[in-house]
Amino acid sequence: MIPEEFSGAAIESSTSLTGRKIFLRPFQEADSARLYEAVNQSREMLKRRLNWVSEAHSQQDCLQFVQRASQEKTQGLAEHFGVFDRRAQELIGAGALTRLTTRNASRARLGVWIRADRQNHGYGAEVAKVLCEYGFRDLGLHRIYARMDPANRPYRKVLMKVGFRYEGSLRDEKKLNGRWIHQECWGLLRTEWKK
Numbered sequence: 001m002i003p004e005e006f007s008g009a010a011i012e013s014s015t016s017l018t019g020r021k022i023f024l025r026p027f028q029e030a031d032s033a034r035l036y037e038a039v040n041q042s043r044e045m046l047k048r049r050l051n052w053v054s055e056a057h058s059q060q061d062c063l064q065f066v067q068r069a070s071q072e073k074t075q076g077l078a079e080h081f082g083v084f085d086r087r088a089q090e091l092i093g094a095g096a097l098t099r100l101t102t103r104n105a106s107r108a109r110l111g112v113w114i115r116a117d118r119q120n121h122g123y124g125a126e127v128a129k130v131l132c133e134y135g136f137r138d139l140g141l142h143r144i145y146a147r148m149d150p151a152n153r154p155y156r157k158v159l160m161k162v163g164f165r166y167e168g169s170l171r172d173e174k175k176l177n178g179r180w181i182h183q184e185c186w187g188l189l190r191t192e193w194k195k
């Protein structure tokens, strides 16, 4: 059962970005319980790809993330969004444009996750598409890029569906679950963006 404050129109705010099946809006502090539930439900899957998951141990950690996300937006560093199913009005994941730079480079890095029990329904690609549209159209970015673990075949599919191009690989770029892994670099330019 969805608590009253999370149901109906209250959940969708004026700053929503809408897609066909989803809408995205900035996280609110009241989302932290549901965010924690979504992370917990998907913990094993997320841990294979994302380092921050091992630091999200409680609802309080999720609340701190929501607060940090709001500060980063105020500082112009990142735009984090909760991803909601439009029909069920449920939180199904998150998407972000991080490492925002507008002075000389005008770029941002794309990130997205979808809860394990809602994957493979096209949500990931729709989030990426909506965020790219927001980045190019509303933020005026020139370039959006992504980094991915070479084993992350679903994310590669998502990036290709949205039109990203493979740009090369960085060797042993990061440590994930105690192992050094390469990072594939993918990018999409404003001039290549097809709505």
Ligand SMILES: CC(C)(COP(=O)(O)OP(=O)(O)OC[C@H]1O[C@@H](n2cnc3c(N)ncnc32)[C@H](O)[C@@H]1OP(=O)(O)O)[C@@H](O)C(=O)NCCC(=O)NCCS
Pocket (backbone or CB within 6 Å): 045, 046, 049, 050, 110, 111, 112, 113, 114, 115, 118, 119, 120, 121, 122, 123, 124, 125, 126, 148, 152, 153, 154, 155, 157, 158
């Ligand atoms: C990457 C991720 C966001 C994709 O979400 P999603 O909602 O499942 O994405 P979509 O349904 O739009 O597309 C997934 C595609 O991957 C394909 N896929 C899934 N598992 C696959 C596998 N093991 N091998 C190859 N393709 C696979 C699906 O068939 C689908 O392609 P299709 O539409 O052509 O059939 C999701 O897997 C996720 O949250 N992963 C963990 C977090 C992460 O790695 N994020 C990216 C780095 S920030």
